[in-house]
Amino acid sequence: IKISREVGQLAGGPIGLAFGGELRREENNLPLYDGMGDYIGLSLTAYGGKRDISAVYSEILLPVTKELELNAALRFDRYSDAGNATTPKVGAKWKPASNFAVRGTYSEGFRAPSSTENSATALAAFSGTTVTDSARCAGLAGLPQATIDANCKNVAPIFVQTGNPELQPEKSKSSTLGIVWDVTPKTSLTADVWRIRRTGLPVIEDTQAAVDAGRVVRDPVTKLTPNDPGAILVGAVVFKNSDESLTDGLDIEIKSRWDLGGGNGKLTTGLTWTRLLTQRVITSAGVVHDYAGTHGDCNVSNCMGSPKDRVSVAVTWDMGDWRLGANLNYRGSISNKLEQSDTECAQTTANGADYPSGCRLDTFTTVDLSGAYKLGKNTEISGSI
Numbered sequence: 001i002k003i004s005r006e007v008g009q010l011a012g013g014p015i016g017l018a019f020g021g022e023l024r025r026e027e028n029n030l031p032l033y034d035g036m037g038d039y040i041g042l043s044l045t046a047y048g049g050k051r052d053i054s055a056v057y058s059e060i061l062l063p064v065t066k067e068l069e070l071n072a073a074l075r076f077d078r079y080s081d082a083g084n085a086t087t088p089k090v091g092a093k094w095k096p097a098s099n100f101a102v103r104g105t106y107s108e109g110f111r112a113p114s115s116t117e118n119s120a121t122a123l124a125a126f127s128g129t130t131v132t133d134s135a136r137c138a139g140l141a142g143l144p145q146a147t148i149d150a151n152c153k154n155v156a157p158i159f160v161q162t163g164n165p166e167l168q169p170e171k172s173k174s175s176t177l178g179i180v181w182d183v184t185p186k187t188s189l190t191a192d193v194w195r196i197r198r199t200g201l202p203v204i205e206d207t208q209a210a211v212d213a214g215r216v217v218r219d220p221v222t223k224l225t226p227n228d229p230g231a232i233l234v235g236a237v238v239f240k241n242s243d244e245s246l247t248d249g250l251d252i253e254i255k256s257r258w259d260l261g262g263g264n265g266k267l268t269t270g271l272t273w274t275r276l277l278t279q280r281v282i283t284s285a286g287v288v289h290d291y292a293g294t295h296g297d298c299n300v301s302n303c304m305g306s307p308k309d310r311v312s313v314a315v316t317w318d319m320g321d322w323r324l325g326a327n328l329n330y331r332g333s334i335s336n337k338l339e340q341s342d343t344e345c346a347q348t349t350a351n352g353a354d355y356p357s358g359c360r361l362d363t364f365t366t367v368d369l370s371g372a373y374k375l376g377k378n379t380e381i382s383g384s385i
Contacts, residue, residue: 012063021056028115047122047163049115052080069093082112082169099182103192109172115163117202117239122163129207130154131235135214139228151224157216157232159207164238170200178251186257195248200241201281210237242284250275265319272312279306290340295361297338305361307332321374326367333363 004018029048057075064070073089089107096102116122137152178192210216211232218230251274258267279292291297296306309332316325336346336359345359356362372382 010063011065012067012069014063016059016061018059019057022054024053026051026053046124047116047119049081049119049121051082054078067095077110077112079112079169081118081165082167085110085169085171101180102178103180104175104177106175107173109174110169111172112169113167113202113239117163118165118167119163120165122161124161125158126161127156127158129159130156131208131211133211133232135229136231140225141227143224147224151231155232157235159210159235159237161204161237161239164240167202167239168200168241170198170202170241172196172198187255189252189254191250191252193248193250195246197244197246199244201243201245202239203242205237205240207235207237210235244282246278246280246282247276248278250277260319263319265317265322268314268316268318270312270314274310276306276308276310292340294335294337294339294342295346296334305331305334307334323372325370327370328365328367330365331363334361335359336361 001022002018002020004016006014007017008015027050030046031048055075055077057073059073060071062070062072069092071091075087077085077087079085087108087110089105091103091105093101093103116124131154133152133155137148140148140151174194174196176192176194178190181189183189215236216232217234219233220230222231223229251272253270253272255270256268258269260267276292279290279296281289281291281297283289289297291306293308294306295303309330311328311330313328313330314325315327316323336354336356337344338346345354347355349355368384370382370384372380374380
């Protein structure tokens with residue numbers, strides 16, 4: 001439910017006030033799949049959970065003068081499985097001229113853990129991570145070093161990831177500062193710098209730390225000596241509130257409208273440029289990882305990379321019953337390293353040379369084309385490629 005109305009008057013106009021609240025129940029259940037099927041790369045996954053969510057919020061708009069506008073908002077959330085959170089937001093817009101404004105915001109936010117992160121029944125299995133099994137290395141003492149190394153170093157057991165009911169919500173603090181400039185009656189420009197700091201990021205516990213802590217199940221059949229505890233069958237890891245991140249950048253957008261005259265219709269153009277200045281993760285141990293301009297950690301970028309520059313150009317031509325459009329999307333080149341501090345390329349050829357040559361992934365551009373034609377007042381045919 002939401003209620004809003006105007007109350008009182010300031011020099012810049014009426015005061016706007018709003019109140020609201022919500023009640024929500026979430027449930028989900030993904031049981032283990034126990035059938036047979038033709039799947040490639042299927043991982044063992046299961047989770048389930050339910051929770052009740054309630055929230056109240058309010059917002060006020062204060063047009064102090066014709067040139068200055070202030071706004072503020074406050075929200076309180078209660079999650080039955082993740083506790084409470086109070087998040088504020090404040091903003092301001094100042095217009096020193098009729099066609100120019102400066103704006104800024106500060107806000108806080110939070111994200112409650114998902115069922116896969118905090119449910120005691122959550123389960124996922126994965127492999128591919130190598131660890132050193134120090135306990136087994138000690139138990140194999142006296143055997144040839146090659147045998148010890150082969151059985152306890154760079155081993156890759158299966159790991160089971162479980163939810164952590166003690167996991168806390170992650171929180172954020174965000175700020176923006178920018179301008180809005182109507183350069184001409186048909187051309188506008190906006191530019192904003194922004195920063196987002198997140199704390200308490202849920203991360204999967206380090207697999208080596210789990211092994212060192214002894215959270216493993218071993219196979220006694222594989223013992224090679226009386227003191228050998230056996231090979232690791234499976235290790236156990238959980239989610240933890242560990243890391244914090246900092247991301248900041250610059251957004252610039254230019255829009256224009258063009259009347260082509262002579263019955264040739266009109267043209268609408270837009271350009272958006274995002275410059276990623278910082279993409280940083282700081283671990284609980286104080287280790288700093290900078291990813292901007294690199295391939296990036298897959299947990300951060302989903303293996304899509306973190307180019308510093310992304311540009312989008314949109315052009316639309318309208319004439320009579322016709323509308324044609326094109327969108328050009330550009331992604332800047334990135335270093336093929338997992339983070340800026342890496343001294344080696346993420347991939348190499350068989351002879352150890354950087355891959356690609358120079359360890360850089362090239363820029364690439366995609367173009368989307370679309371068109372539409374009005375067959376009548378209520379009918380239109382369109383297509384895109």
